[in-house]
Amino acid sequence: MFDNQVVAVTGASGGIGRAIGAMFAQNGGKVALSDLSPPVEAAAGINAKAYACDVSSELSVKAFIEQVEGDLGPIDVFISNAGVGAGNGPHVAGGSNESWETSWQVNVMGSVYAARALMPGWLERGSGRFVVTASAAGLLNQVGSASYSATKHAAVSFAESIAIEHGDQGIKSHCICPQYVRTNMTAGVDFSGQREKLLEPEDVAETLRQAIRDEKFLVLPHPVAGEYYAYRAANPDGWLDGMRKMLAKLKETKSYIFKDS
Numbered sequence: 062m063f064d065n066q067v068v069a070v071t072g073a074s075g076g077i078g079r080a081i082g083a084m085f086a087q088n089g090g091k092v093a094l095s096d097l098s099p100p101v102e103a104a105a106g107i108n109a110k111a112y113a114c115d116v117s118s119e120l121s122v123k124a125f126i127e128q129v130e131g132d133l134g135p136i137d138v139f140i141s142n143a144g145v146g147a148g149n150g151p152h153v154a155g156g157s158n159e160s161w162e163t164s165w166q167v168n169v170m171g172s173v174y175a176a177r178a179l180m181p182g183w184l185e186r187g188s189g190r191f192v193v194t195a196s197a198a199g200l201l202n203q204v205g206s207a208s209y210s211a212t213k214h215a216a217v218s219f220a221e222s223i224a225i226e227h228g229d230q231g232i233k234s235h236c237i238c239p240q241y242v243r244t245n246m247t248a249g250v251d252f253s254g255q256r257e258k259l260l261e262p263e264d265v266a267e268t269l270r271q272a273i274r275d276e277k278f279l280v281l282p283h284p285v286a287g288e289y290y291a292y293r294a295a296n297p298d299g300w301l302d303g304m305r306k307m308l309a310k311l312k313e314t315k316s317y318i319f320k321d322s
């Protein structure tokens with residue numbers, strides 16, 4: 062399906078990024094995986110190349126893209142997947158400025174830096190595919206983390222802007238919005254009280270494959286997230302009420318996803 066397409070993935074040493082890389086490799090892609098340190102083990106298993114890339118640094122993102130293009134050829138598909146989260150602290154604005162800034166840099170600017178480096182070549186060629194791993198928190202909210210919620214909303218918005226601004230110039234954009242997935246990010250969290258299923262990273266990768274096949278912007282590994290998204294738009298007060306009930310439950314079980322920082 063992706064024969065000889067050059068695919069670059071960030072935040073890919075494990076979890077969703079690694080599974081997405083493997084999915085592209087299984088479907089014929091030439092895959093470049095990156096993370097803060099080169100994800101050598103993840104890359105070896107799928108005959109991919111491993112690179113270091115800190116997505117919060119524009120220089121690092123630019124260098125990653127240049128290295129991949131030098132080694133494998135022009136990038137066809139870019140997966141902006143690296144992500145971080147932090148808890149609120151004592152109240153909704155209790156997280157440090159540094160913590161908010163890190164979330165902004167990694168969850169939003171990482172995509173902006175990559176798009177800035179890729180777009181001139183893509184516009185010249187009239188093709189390119191940009192995939193953002195946002196979150197259902199970017200359509201709804203992450204209870205206990207205002208910074209994750211705000212930055213993932215921004216991540217969804219940036220993916221939408223690519224689709225709007227450049228969709229008629231041959232550039233495709235997709236936004237992956239899962240609820241909970243079994244990765245390092247969710248390790249140690251008690252999901253027994255959750256209504257929704259904890260998916261495997263491979264499920265997310267397969268949903269992305271299908272969304273690309275069907276040219277769908279929004280990638281919803283948990284389809285119910287789309288129903289909540291519609292409910293939020295139709296009935297904002299009812300939705301906020303439901304979220305407060307969820308928060309009350311989380312306070313009882315203390316099963317927040319993110320630690321304070």
Ligand SMILES: NC(=O)c1ccc[n+]([C@@H]2O[C@H](COP(=O)([O-])OP(=O)(O)OC[C@H]3O[C@@H](n4cnc5c(N)ncnc54)[C@H](O)[C@@H]3O)[C@@H](O)[C@H]2O)c1
Pocket residue numbers: 071072073074075076077078096097114115116117142143144145167194195196197238239240241242243244245246247
């Ligand atoms: N696991 C979930 O339930 C879930 C749900 C929705 C969305 N997501 C999103 O999926 C993406 C992948 O997360 P995951 O669940 O696979 O967890 P993960 O912790 O395995 O992957 C996140 C990766 O991002 C990397 N990273 C962090 N800061 C970086 C930086 N500055 N530069 C480059 N890489 C950096 C980490 O090293 C890590 O490998 C994230 O964007 C996350 O927000 C996860």
